[in-house]
Amino acid sequence: MGMSYNPFSLEGKTILVTGASSGIGRGAAIECAKMGAKVIITARNEDRLKETLSQLEGEGHVMRVCDLTDNEAIKEMVNSLPELQGVVNNAGFTTIQPIPFINEEEFLKIMQVNTMAPVLTLKYLMKKKKLKSGASVVFTSSLAGIGTMSVGNTMYGCSKGAISAFIKGAAKELAAKNIRVNAVCPGLVDSQILASGTITDDQLKKTLELYPLGRSGKPEDVAWAMVYLLSDASSWITGVNLPVDGGRELY
Amino acid sequence: MELKDFIANFAEQFDETDVNEFKPETVFHDLEEYSSLVALSIIAMINEEYDVTLKGDDMSAAVTIEDLFNIVKSKM
Numbered sequence: 001m002g003m004s005y006n007p008f009s010l011e012g013k014t015i016l017v018t019g020a021s022s023g024i025g026r027g028a029a030i031e032c033a034k035m036g037a038k039v040i041i042t043a044r045n046e047d048r049l050k051e052t053l054s055q056l057e058g059e060g061h062v063m064r065v066c067d068l069t070d071n072e073a074i075k076e077m078v079n080s081l082p083e084l085q086g087v088v089n090n091a092g093f094t095t096i097q098p099i100p101f102i103n104e105e106e107f108l109k110i111m112q113v114n115t116m117a118p119v120l121t122l123k124y125l126m127k128k129k130k131l132k133s134g135a136s137v138v139f140t141s142s143l144a145g146i147g148t149m150s151v152g153n154t155m156y157g158c159s160k161g162a163i164s165a166f167i168k169g170a171a172k173e174l175a176a177k178n179i180r181v182n183a184v185c186p187g188l189v190d191s192q193i194l195a196s197g198t199i200t201d202d203q204l205k206k207t208l209e210l211y212p213l214g215r216s217g218k219p220e221d222v223a224w225a226m227v228y229l230l231s232d233a234s235s236w237i238t239g240v241n242l243p244v245d246g247g248r249e250l251y
Numbered sequence: 252m253e254l255k256d257f258i259a260n261f262a263e264q265f266d267e268t269d270v271n272e273f274k275p276e277t278v279f280h281d282l283e284e285y286s287s288l289v290a291l292s293i294i295a296m297i298n299e300e301y302d303v304t305l306k307g308d309d310m311s312a313a314v315t316i317e318d319l320f321n322i323v324k325s326k327m
Contacts (some may be wrong), residue, residue, distance in 0.1 A: 151288045
């Protein structure tokens, strides 16, 4: 047992990462590549996807532009893939709308991108037999998907709650094929704070008081949990919603 | 966009505060009922009614209701 012993390695695995043009998805692609995987990244924005691709260590990584609001495009994207040993079903977004302002079109779009698209991605991967024994699928849910909510975020909570339920059923169903399905449930991650802009410095300070470890998350914090769930080190773990939240769920 | 209508829409996001409290010069951050949810509701109302997307910082920058009105107006 020397330097080569590493059950957390992703060497020899080809891993699809959706939503890889920013935030947690970009972090996941970068860390998977560092851990030895060949990574296939996908997102809607070609320029930002190229930027992620340029940050991936090692050889053999590729990108596929795909609009997750288009179910036919998801099907075609999946059909174009080789056999995979890992999937990070990550793409997602939120719009803050207090209940009296819930906009039906926006709600449908959130459900499409956050729920329908990752479910269909797994559906087509199974249908086309792209996942074999030993493969691992990781979904990005959220603390909001397991009941720790912030105000104004109910549509997002619906979409992620659906994912946290889906992985339970998928884990049970795909266990017979020795394919594992888990989710990570991140708390507040830097990328989201910057992207939303709805939160002021004062509110951020107040929010962070609810985080026992005293800081918000970095994309890598979540990516490392994903690496674990993708690796053979987690071979006996399936159907789990893993909080990655600096202890936020303790409150 | 009329200031009078804006103030009426603004006031709608409150339940307890007396409607006479809402004037152009009202320092809304000091209203007892003002909260993060009310702030989010005002942002959502402005998006729905005026098609303007405000950031949390815009809410902090405005001292009075009229300040906020002027910020919205400048973004229309």
